[in-house]
Amino acid sequence: MFMAQDTVLEVEHVSKIYSRRREVTQRRLGGDFWRAVLARPYQPQSTELRPGEFYAVNDVSFSLKRGEAFGIIGLNGSGKTTLLRMLAGQIPPDRGQITVVGRTASMIDLTAGFQPSASGRENVFLRGGALGRSRAEMEASYDDIVAFAELGEAIDAPVASYSSGMTMRLAFSIVAAAAPDIMFIDEVLAVGDFRFRQKCLARVRELREHSAFVMVSHSMVDIARFCDRVLVMNGGTPIFLGGPEEAIKLYESLEVGSTPKALERKRIAPAEVHQKELIQDIDFAWEPANPDGTASLSEGGQLRLKCRFRLLFQPKNLVIGVPVYNSKDELITGFSTDSKEFNLKFKRGENYNITLEIPSFYLNRGIYRSAVGIVDGNEYVFMRDLQDINVSPS
Numbered sequence: 001m002f003m004a005q006d007t008v009l010e011v012e013h014v015s016k017i018y019s020r021r022r023e024v025t026q027r028r029l030g031g032d033f034w035r036a037v038l039a040r041p042y043q044p045q046s047t048e049l050r051p052g053e054f055y056a057v058n059d060v061s062f063s064l065k066r067g068e069a070f071g072i073i074g075l076n077g078s079g080k081t082t083l084l085r086m087l088a089g090q091i092p093p094d095r096g097q098i099t100v101v102g103r104t105a106s107m108i109d110l111t112a113g114f115q116p117s118a119s120g121r122e123n124v125f126l127r128g129g130a131l132g133r134s135r136a137e138m139e140a141s142y143d144d145i146v147a148f149a150e151l152g153e154a155i156d157a158p159v160a161s162y163s164s165g166m167t168m169r170l171a172f173s174i175v176a177a178a179a180p181d182i183m184f185i186d187e188v189l190a191v192g193d194f195r196f197r198q199k200c201l202a203r204v205r206e207l208r209e210h211s212a213f214v215m216v217s218h219s220m221v222d223i224a225r226f227c228d229r230v231l232v233m234n235g236g237t238p239i240f241l242g243g244p245e246e247a248i249k250l251y252e253s254l255e256v257g258s259t260p261k262a263l264e265r266k267r268i269a270p271a272e273v274h275q276k277e278l279i280q281d282i283d284f285a286w287e288p289a290n291p292d293g294t295a296s297l298s299e300g301g302q303l304r305l306k307c308r309f310r311l312l313f314q315p316k317n318l319v320i321g322v323p324v325y326n327s328k329d330e331l332i333t334g335f336s337t338d339s340k341e342f343n344l345k346f347k348r349g350e351n352y353n354i355t356l357e358i359p360s361f362y363l364n365r366g367i368y369r370s371a372v373g374i375v376d377g378n379e380y381v382f383m384r385d386l387q388d389i390n391v392s393p394s
C-alpha cells in the first residue's frame with residue numbers, strides 16, 4: 001500500500017463484529033487469544049455473522065495527515081469508541097487494515113493502567129513505559145510532567161490517595177509529554193477545573209504543530225472548533241465524512257425525538273483570562289456609551305463593540321464572543337463572530353481594529369452585565385468583564 005508522505009494514519013475498510021450472546025463473543029475472543037499465545041501472525045476472522053452478532057463498526061475508511069484533527073461523532077451506540085479503540089490498537093478489527101506511521105498515545109481512559117498502591121512518581125515511569133518511552137526519556141521529561149500536573153509533594157504519595165482530579169491531571173501530563181505523532185482522544189478535553197483545562201488546551205495547541213488527532217466527543221462546540229474533518233457514524237456505519245458544519249447538521253438531524261438537556265445558564269467562566277504570549281494590546285469599548293463607559297442603549301436600539309488587539313500566534317478558528325447576563329448572572333443573550341455575516345480571518349502578527357455591529361439588539365429596560373471572550377477552538381485566549389449595558393425606555 002502506498003501512503004502519501006505526510007499521511008500518518010490510513011484506515012481501509014475496517015469492521016468490528018460484536019455479539020449479544022456471551023458464548024459467541026467468547027468464541028471470537030478465544031481465537032484471538034490462542035493466536036497470541038502461539039505467537040502466530042494476526043489474521044482477521046471471518047466476517048460472516050453468526051446468530052446474535054452484529055456490526056459494531058462496518059466498513060470505515062479514511063486517512064489522516066500530520067497536523068490534522070479528525071472528529072468522530074454519532075448517537076450513543078453508533079460505534080464511535082469501538083472505532084477509536086481499534087485505531088489506538090486496543091482491540092483488533094475483524095476486517096480491514098489500519099496502518100500507523102510514527103508514535104501514538106491514547107487519551108481514551110486516562111486513569112487506566114495506574115497502579116493505585118504505587119506513588120505518582122513510580123506511575124510516571126510505569127505509564128511512560130506503556131506508551132513506549134524509555135527510562136531515559138521519562139527521566140528527561142519527569143520534572144516537566146510533575147510541574148504541569150501541579151502535584152507538588154503529592155507526587156510521592158500513593159495514587160490511591162489522589163482525588164479524581166489529581167489522577168486525571170497526572171495522566172494527561174504523562175500522555176501529553178510523549179509528544180506523539182498521533183493522539184487518540186475520547187471526551188477528555190475537559191479534564192480538571194477551568195484553569196487547568198485551558199492549560200491542557202494550550203498544550204494540545206502546541207502539539208498540533210507536529211501531531212495529528214483523532215477525537216470522539218459529544219460536544220459539538222469542541223468538534224466545530226477543534227476538528228478539520230468529521231466522520232458521522234450511525235448504527236456502526238459511516239454515513240458522512242467532510243467538514244464540521246455539515247457533519248454537525250447531519251448529527252443533529254439524527255436526534256429527532258430526543259430530549260435536549262437543559263442548558264446551564266449561569267456564568268461559569270472566570271472574569272479574567274489573558275494569555276500574554278498569545279495576544280497583546282487589547283481594548284474593548286461599547287458604543288454608544290455613557291461617560292463612565294457603560295453602554296447606553298434605548299429599547300430596540302443598535303449596539304456596537306469596538307475591539308482592538310494584536311495576535312502573536314496563528315489561530316485555527318478564532319472567535320470573539322460576548323455573553324450578556326441579567327442581575328442574577330443568568331445568561332440572557334449573546335453574540336459572536338462565529339457566523340457567516342462576520343467572515344473574519346485572523347493571522348499571526350496582525351493588529352486588528354474591529355467594530356462589531358449588533359442590529360436589533362432587543363433588551364428590556366434595565367441593567368445588564370456583559371463580558372468578552374476570545375477563544376481559539378475551545379481554548380480561552382482572553383476573557384474579561386465588559387462595562388454594564390444600561391437599557392433605557394425608547
